[in-house]
Amino acid sequence: MRKSRFLILVLALALGLLLVACGGGTTTTTEEPAAVEQPSTAEEAAPAEEAAPAEETAPTEEAAPAEEAAPTEETAAPAEEAMGDKVQIRWFVGLGTGTDPQQVATQEEVVADFNASQDAIELVLEIVPYDSARDTLATQIASGNGPDIIGPVGWGGSNAFYGQWLDIGPYIESTGFDTSVFDPALVDSYQTEEGQVGLPFAVFPSAVYYVPAYFDEVGLAYPPAQYGEMYELDGEMVEWNWDTFTEVARRLTIDANGANAVEDGFDPTQIVQVGYSPQWQTHVNYVGSYVAGAAKIVEGDAPGNYSVNMPDSWKEAVNWLYDGMWGDQPFTATGPLSGAPEFGNGNLFNSGKAAMAITPLWYTCCLGEFRDAGLEFQAGAMPVGADGQVHGRVDADTFRIWKGTQHPEEAFTVLSYLITTGGDKLLPQYGALPAIAEKQDAFFEVKSQDYPFVTPETWEVFKAGLAYPDAPSAEQFQPNWNEAWAREQTFFDLIQNTPPSDLDFDAEWQKMIDDVNAIYNKD
Amino acid sequence: MFEELNRGFQLPTLKTFRNMSPLKRREMRDGLLFISPWLFGFLVFTLLPIIASLIFSFMDLKITDGILSTPDFVGLKNYQQMLNDPQIWTGGESGTAGSLWITIKFGLISLPVGIFVPLILALLMNSPNLKGSMFFRSAFYMPYIIPFVAAVFLWGGMLNPETGWINRALMAMGVPRAMVPNWANDVNWVYPTYVIMGIWGVGNAMLIMLAGLQGVPTSLYDAAKVDGANAWQSFRNVTFPMISPVIFYNLVLSVVFLFQYFLVPLVVNNGTGRPGGATMFYNLYLYKTFFTFQNMSYGSALAWLLFVLILIVTVFMFGTARYWVYYAGEGRA
Secondary structure (H helix, E strand, O other): OHHHHHHHHHHHHHHHHHHHHHOOOOOOOOOOOOOEOOOOOHHHHOOOOOOOOOOOOOOOOOOOOOOOOOOOEEOOOOOOEOOOOOEEEEEEEOOOOOOOHHHHHHHHHHHHHHHHOOOOEEEEEEEOOHHHHHHHHHHHHHOOOOOOEEEEEOHHHHHOOOOOEOOOHHHHHHHOOOHHHOOHHHHHOOEEOOEEOOOOOEEEEEEEEEOHHHHHHHOOOOOOOOOOOEEEEOOEEEEOEHHHHHHHHHHOOEEOOOOEOOOOOOOHHHEEEEEEEOOOOOOHHHHHHHHHOOOOOEEOOOOOOOEEOOOHHHHHHHHHHHHHHHOOOOOEOOHHHHOOHHHHHHOOHHHOOEEEEEEEHHHHHHOHHHHHOOOOOEEEOOOEOOOOOEOOOEEEEEEEEEOOOOOHHHHHHHHHHHHOOOHHHHHHHHOOEEOOHHHHHHHHHHHHHHOOOOOHHHHHHHHHHOOOOOOOOOOOOOOOHHHHHHHHHHHHHHHHHOOHHHOOHHHHHHHHHHHHHHHHOOO | OOHHHHHOOOOOOHHHHHHOOHHHHHHHHHHHHHHHHHHHHHHHHHHHHHHHHHHHOOEEOEHHHOOOOOOEEOOOHHHHHHHOOHHHHOOOOOOOOOHHHHHHHHHHHHHHHHHHHHHHHHHHHOOOOOOOHHHHHHHHHHHHHOOHHHHHHHHHHHOOOOOOHHHHHHHHOOOOHHHOOOHHHOOOOHHHHHHHHHHOOOHHHHHHHHHHHHOOOHHHHHHHHHOOOOHHHHHHHHHHHHHHHHHHHHHHHHHHHHHOOOHHHHHHOOOOOOOOOOOOOHHHHHHHHHHHOOEHHHHHHHHHHHHHHHHHHHHHHHHHHHHHOEOOOOOEO
């Protein structure tokens, strides 16, 4: 009898364990999701194209580099239905900006605001570190447990999940959402073969960030504050083009003895400051778009007849940067240098070791360390390309709805809130310029509080940058996007880390083109 | 260590179950009851995914398709693709070496180091002439308790070609800049770099070897000495046979680990395969196929190839064990 009781007890325990094991992550609580802090460093927070703890590289467009790092993970247990009659809508953050601790706090605030205004929907926030966000989202979708809302996410992150987005056109129509507040061109940019997959939310024009103090030290004029302005170099007014930019960057590249890259005796092994940092815009498509101009790089319309159509000017642009890393007169950091802790582990401009950086506006989210170190930055106009045109880049982030959502209407209600009312709090934290034009001034007022030293002229430079978008985007759709993008990234990683003595640039470029062609035409 | 495995394991048949005494049967039933939670976990979280991955490998399934989708059955297409995949066999992107050869090549470099360095260290630790052996044991073991990723980051910093203190020290000693290694960024140096990083964590293997060494009866050494054996003969005829099960254990684990080598190239070289594709290890390619390229079916096929390769190599090693692994009490198997 005693033994039977014992066996029953064992059986009960075993069943209990099974129930716990099978319990999964479902929950019916309506409380705030438990926040699980993930300690991290700024470097690790640097957005990386591939899920790689990239030391030196780390870039993507939309991904806001978290400086004080913080891929904080706040995992809200997935739940289908909320307690009572509220519908839970899960908001997934991590594919782009939004993982910085300050951003997380603001997002929590927005969630609280929304939930307080609602009796039908409960919004739940899920923060996933950038480096693992794509894997996590892919796994969630694979298991049929995808989130309802995903964002902020840019073109790259979106294309990584091509085919997963809900056409919100019908919901725009049924709810009468007023799209007239946006530039129609911006609305149309979200019209794809999948339908209307998003609405404009945040735009990030690019500019030349620079440290005035470093220019003063070597007696150089600042980059022009207006597009079309000339630049004064050695007493002459010259065009602010990439040649001028290169010369200026070389003079701002300093070695341990104080010599710059154009001076005799300059020691490239002892660089203590570089003239220019691409600041995570380290991908063939980014460099090509900035320096040579946007281009549609995919030809064909079906597997079997796709081909890469990268212009020669892109190759030249990338080669220009390669020479800037490894040439006799360097002006930018090699992979090992930019990946070194002294140079910010890839967050080079923030480390104060770069005089200029070219990157979109989202980078203003993460210059706290730079500011706290007593440094100041301003922004200048983008250089003129070899074709006489200015080629900028405008990143655009928005929220998207997963097409597998069980609650599309509720998800659209949340999306509408986030891009309008919620945007008032979110956009300044994301360092994002509102797509709604009338909100743009308020955005810059908030930014000015973060960076009181930044002049109104600098903010105007960013506004003016909206006129120079990369169309089509550097992150445009490519067949088998993830693999193609990764291959292009691999090429860039190679040139960042391999001196010319060990690398045949032309051969490696051709190899990349051949591989990407093959990737495009995979089934 | 693998004595039981070598001896073979038999599941009870219905006949043997019937022939059991009631007490034996109850004991067996109770035993099964106790391990049932683990069994359940194994079935659901290990066996089921293994079977699922086998099924996926015959499908055309992207990771974002979701489990509720109805993927197409493609038969052996993924396996055919695998046979023609240049990335596995000839190097694909890099055109240098395939992922499989990279893995094997690195294994051939790394394995001897991974076995002999801990063995030599254990022999030193076991020497009666060593003073402060406790300190040294702790010192050698200590790196093992540092999280591996943290250690890899540390090494990455130390071996940074531009700012790492090792290269700085070399240059300070007069080595010209052009001569200092580019470590993880140089095709010729990247594997030695990884091996050096691996040596950092040999403390655990050393400890296992040391335990094996301390289990060798001293009477055997005394007998060898009486027979006039010198130190080498003593090691070859007494020490080595007696600790051969431990070496075999470390060897099997090392081989499996090397086939699954992944973390270091992912962290140090960004998982991009640089330099020149030299670090696109098989398991890294598998990971990228699965998660970055989201090709669940092909990733599953790659995983099965890895499984089969590891199985073949492991079975081969067990086959050779009879010739060099000695289990006390039963003679050579």
